[in-house]
Amino acid sequence: KCHRVLTERMFKHLRKWFGAHFSRHSRQRARLVSKDGRCNIEFGNVDARSRFIFFVDIWTTVLDLKWRYKMTVFISAFLGSWFLFGLLWYVVAYTHKDLPEFHPPDNHTPCVENINGMTSAFLFSLETQVTIGYGFRCVTEQCATAIFLLIVQSILGVIINSFMCGAILAKISRPKKRAKTITFSKNAVISKRGGKLCLLIRVANLRKSLLIGGHIYGKLLKTTVTPEGETIILDQTNLNFVVDAGNENLFFISPLTILPLLFFHMAAETLSQQDFELVVFLDGTVESTSATCQVRTSYVPEEVLWGYRFVPIVSKTKEGKYRVDFHNFSKTVQVETPHCAMCLYNEKDARASIKLGYDNPNFDMSEVNETDDTEM
Template identity: 55%
Template sequence: MSRTLRVQSDFFHTGNTCPRRDYLTERRIQKTRLVTKDGRCNIEYGNIEYSKHWSYMADFWTTFVEIRWRFVLFFFIASFTLSWFIFGLIWYWIARNNGDLTWQSPPDNHIPCVINVVGLTTAFLYSLETQTTIGYGVRALTPLCPGAVAVVIIQSLVGALINCFMCGVILTKISLPKKRAKTITFSDMAVISPKNGALCLSIRVANMRKSLMIGSQIYGKLLRTTHTPGGETIIMDQINIDFEMDAGKDNLFFVCPLTLYHTINKSSPFFEMAVDTLHNKEFELVVFLDGTAESTSAACQVRTSFIPQEIMWGYNFLPIITKSKEGKYRVDFSNFSKVVPVATAHCAYCFHSIKGHHHFSKHGQDNPGFEVIDITDPPSVTKM
């Protein structure tokens, strides 16, 4: 037990003694992991045929929705400004053919195609007023030129199409399901400790909004490099990791923070690991949570990952749910990522095979604050 605490303590106090080394280590970890803590995939594609790049334009709607906001705003401004200018040139050409421009010195009884369009600037202003339906009343179309009437119709239709497309892109980007995923958070660390007579790897997940996630399901993938008997190396070999809770593993009632756990038995890939070898392993545990937002009915997926250095052996999460004297339930998120040490066997094999290594609490971590309003932290608490 003392060995377990010493290993975990050395890991968590590294940043206090050598902040620069801890910063460089963190940067190296971020570059090597496939999925970042906030769910972004750290992967790039190379040697794609040049002809395949046109596939992005064939699916231009998805391309516009997925590009960054700076490019969306650029295309928004450019599409309107360019259409105003192009039609402004057309109106200038119509006025020039009809002899309406100032430098053409039209006679006093001359009837123009567009009143007060006497130059390029006024033609641009009339184009802007037409497409945006401003209508100041200074410039107006006359029935003298049938071609000008057709241009008004065409410009109105083009302006409506641009409005529909750009507004649709902006609204779609604002309402993307991944924005809903920002309010679902996982614990910074995973813990390994006994639970209900079994050795389990546990993580904590919370929904920061009061609106529920309907039909929530959680599962995991263990990514690691394996070698086949034939000498083949498989990079990012995926192994299914099942997570469950006391009420089951399907259709979670995600109304409050949940602690989900994976039972480490003989069929688990964590069975061969121990407290002194865990941090020397090379793997990445990617955890997924799928669900449908109650307020928008949009399906979304939340992802995070844990590397060996982010798994604490011999610790358990602190309780965060209390009940007040008035009967209301209260969630204290200050304890969301806090853990306390618990008696735990130093390896899964010892837990299952060696007598005397089944160190676990019958009912798990007690919650002494369940009947009070305030939550007080115990003296020996480790914050992730």
């Protein structure tokens, strides 16, 4: 009987856990910007003329390709050019009757020495374009067509090398990788700071190299309905952020806490029922490469904790150095916080009233003459 009770409790606990787990995933909202900064958007019904523009701007298209596609283009470009010019060298040798199948006389001077077929023509094309030059196969001065083809392949080979190697180098050095070392807190918190109800977000730089000219700003995305009845999806509202060190030219050597300048028209009980997305941007120039980078993240109502504040993570060691403990970077502690912005203002007004006092016009003060009615 005891074993059956334990089994029933275990299954009840598992059903509760799975129910909460799946309900949390079912309530997960669609977001425009993911936590790592990627934009969750797709374009549909793009006409063929607009798609052709991507090939016009081939440099940006190649840079935006994923590594597997980029390496495929890289290998295909070189192999394709080697094979194409190898075929042209074979045509030159065939036209000039340099191949052994034509049985050239002993005093015959070929356009290219030692080309005996398609394989040797491909090898000569490879040696020419990558400037290996083994010396076994070479162009002679007897054929103007071969000299012209050598010049064309040399020029196109330099262009292909410059483009593909430059694309690989630009892909490696893109500032997007630097943005990976800028991290935001997993959650945003709402608590009192400086006598005001504020939404707080923590951001940190994981490298010792600074971001020059850092600037923080944000967008509040939500669905709004205009007075004319038009529904605007992803309506954007600009948000200015305040940091202790200012929102521009940040000295971003230690984690900073940022807060947007916005008025909360919501309460703790209705926060989860709201439909909004707070997108935070951090722009700056990488100190080592002078390239501009942008870091993005977003917060939905489920990721905003009402009545919490961040745990301090900066301390001073015995050696006199400042230590940042990233283990507590996203940790929060619960603090006493009003349930809404109006509650905070009413609380402040009540305290001011108690301190200053109010005059009651209905209160009249009258003097009373004291008489001694006690008889001795």
